[in-house]
Amino acid sequence: MKRTNSEKLFETAKQYFPGGVSSPVRAFKSVLGAPLFMHHGKGSRIWDEDDNSFIDFCCSWGPLILGHANDNVLDAVQQALKKGTSFGTPTRYENTLGALIISNHRFIEKMRFVSSGTEAVMSAIRLARGYTGRSKIIKFEGCYHGHSDALLVKAGSGLVTLGETSSAGVPEAFANETIVVELDDETALQEALHRYSGEIACIIIEPVPANNGLLLQRKAYLEFLREICTQNNILLIFDEVISGFRLGFEGAAGMYEIKPDIITFGKIIGGGLPVGAYGGSAEIMKMISPDGPVYQAGTLSGNPLSVSAGIAQLSACLQPGFYDALALKTKMLADIINVYTFKNGIPVNILYTGSIFWIAFSENCVVRKASDINTEALSKFKYFHAELLNRGIYIGPSGYEVCFVSAAHSIDDINAAAAIFCEVLSLVFNEKYQYNA
Numbered sequence: 215m216k217r218t219n220s221e222k223l224f225e226t227a228k229q230y231f232p233g234g235v236s237s238p239v240r241a242f243k244s245v246l247g248a249p250l251f252m253h254h255g256k257g258s259r260i261w262d263e264d265d266n267s268f269i270d271f272c273c274s275w276g277p278l279i280l281g282h283a284n285d286n287v288l289d290a291v292q293q294a295l296k297k298g299t300s301f302g303t304p305t306r307y308e309n310t311l312g313a314l315i316i317s318n319h320r321f322i323e324k325m326r327f328v329s330s331g332t333e334a335v336m337s338a339i340r341l342a343r344g345y346t347g348r349s350k351i352i353k354f355e356g357c358y359h360g361h362s363d364a365l366l367v368k369a370g371s372g373l374v375t376l377g378e379t380s381s382a383g384v385p386e387a388f389a390n391e392t393i394v395v396e397l398d399d400e401t402a403l404q405e406a407l408h409r410y411s412g413e414i415a416c417i418i419i420e421p422v423p424a425n426n427g428l429l430l431q432r433k434a435y436l437e438f439l440r441e442i443c444t445q446n447n448i449l450l451i452f453d454e455v456i457s458g459f460r461l462g463f464e465g466a467a468g469m470y471e472i473k474p475d476i477i478t479f480g481k482i483i484g485g486g487l488p489v490g491a492y493g494g495s496a497e498i499m500k501m502i503s504p505d506g507p508v509y510q511a512g513t514l515s516g517n518p519l520s521v522s523a524g525i526a527q528l529s530a531c532l533q534p535g536f537y538d539a540l541a542l543k544t545k546m547l548a549d550i551i552n553v554y555t556f557k558n559g560i561p562v563n564i565l566y567t568g569s570i571f572w573i574a575f576s577e578n579c580v581v582r583k584a585s586d587i588n589t590e591a592l593s594k595f596k597y598f599h600a601e602l603l604n605r606g607i608y609i610g611p612s613g614y615e616v617c618f619v620s621a622a623h624s625i626d627d628i629n630a631a632a633a634i635f636c637e638v639l640s641l642v643f644n645e646k647y648q649y650n651a
């Protein structure tokens with residue numbers, strides 16, 4: 215595969231940007247070669263600057279549930295664009311998207327648009343603190359909630375620990391307000407609540423943790439979280455920046471039929487343009503400025519282009535059978551690969567839910583918490599990734615990233631990709647395998 219143009223562009227980019235990128239994972243640090251610079255995309259495919267084409271299972275990290283350059287999304291953006299890019303005033307577009315979401319999502323009565331998932335989560339945490347008058351929060355090891363200070367915190371050693379910062383520049387005092395526990399562990403959570411009784415504002419979780427592998431939770435565990443929050447007057451925040459509008463229009467909350475107090479959105483809600491949102495009951499949301507004392511604002515919040523893209527995309531998601539078709543294609547892909555790896559003794563399992571799948575380098579099909587992940591087996595991932603690229607399949611450049619199926623992936627795409635996944639797995643798991651660049 216020729217990468218000359220991408221390599222040149224990357225060398226130039228490194229002169230301007232730290233690591234040559236605008237977001238770290240794009241630098242291909244844990245895989246081989248220079249990152250591919252994309253030129254354009256259509257449907258399930260993307261084309262790079264060297265004119266290589268790929269079936270894309272990254273889908274911009276999840277937002278593109280209709281695939282690339284969807285005609286309805288492009289039309290909606292173009293219509294809005296002609297009228298101006300931003301006004302800093304309310305527009306009717308926000309009403310349309312608000313109505314579309316609130317009338318089809320049983321757990322959202324009021325919402326606020328922001329510009330990214332990070333901003334949505336950061337604001338939701340402030341809201342929970344403002345509403346409860348408490349300052350500590352609980353998060354789970356292996357869940358990602360964007361890059362705000364309070365959430366760049368990892369577990370220390372021990373069952374219940376005050377967080378340790380996972381980034382330079384985050385004051386220790388901030389990290390001390392975040393308690394980190396393992397997923398799937400009722401005892402650890404009870405211990406945390408006991409130790410910090412009366413101090414916890416909220417528990418935040420990705421109900422379908424999909425940023426550190428795919429760590430599917432037991433429904434009973436999520437129900438336990440709901441109950442323990444209610445008993446202790448703690449708000450439960452579902453961070454549905456990935457799972458929202460992905461596992462169904464009502465996301466994971468709808469799938470598990472669990473009502474969180476606040477839900478955060480991003481990714482799909484903006485149709486590939488920058489948007490985030492958070493919402494919940496009218497009673498909690500009335501704490502937000504200008505109705506209430508919790509301040510939160512944004513110059514470009516509810517941007518007309520982003521919101522128009524969101525309207526077009528979410529309208530398509532509401533069509534009957536939309537999510538069933540996505541889930542069916544994902545199951546097809548996973549079944550083909552899982553049968554193959556099982557028959558051939560390859561220690562890999564495709565774990566999936568809805569249209570999210572993760573290629574787990576593990577024989578184990580139950581991976582519920584960060585410490586269950588076989589980190590050693592992931593050493594083969596970089597070869598797997600390079601061989602996939604060579605055969606026209608694009609996935610996120612890290613073994614911890616999940617993949618996405620879009621409405622634009624055809625059955626032919628699924629079959630072709632499944633055959634390549636199997637071929638590449640048998641190649642890199644062969645004892646005699648050697649990578650040729």
Ligand SMILES: *Cc1c(COP(=O)(O)O)cnc(C)c1O
Pocket residue numbers: 330331332333335358359360361420425453454455456480481490
């Ligand atoms: C992507 C993501 C975020 C951060 O969203 P950005 O738009 O990248 O700021 C937060 N939470 C979850 C669960 C995410 O997947």
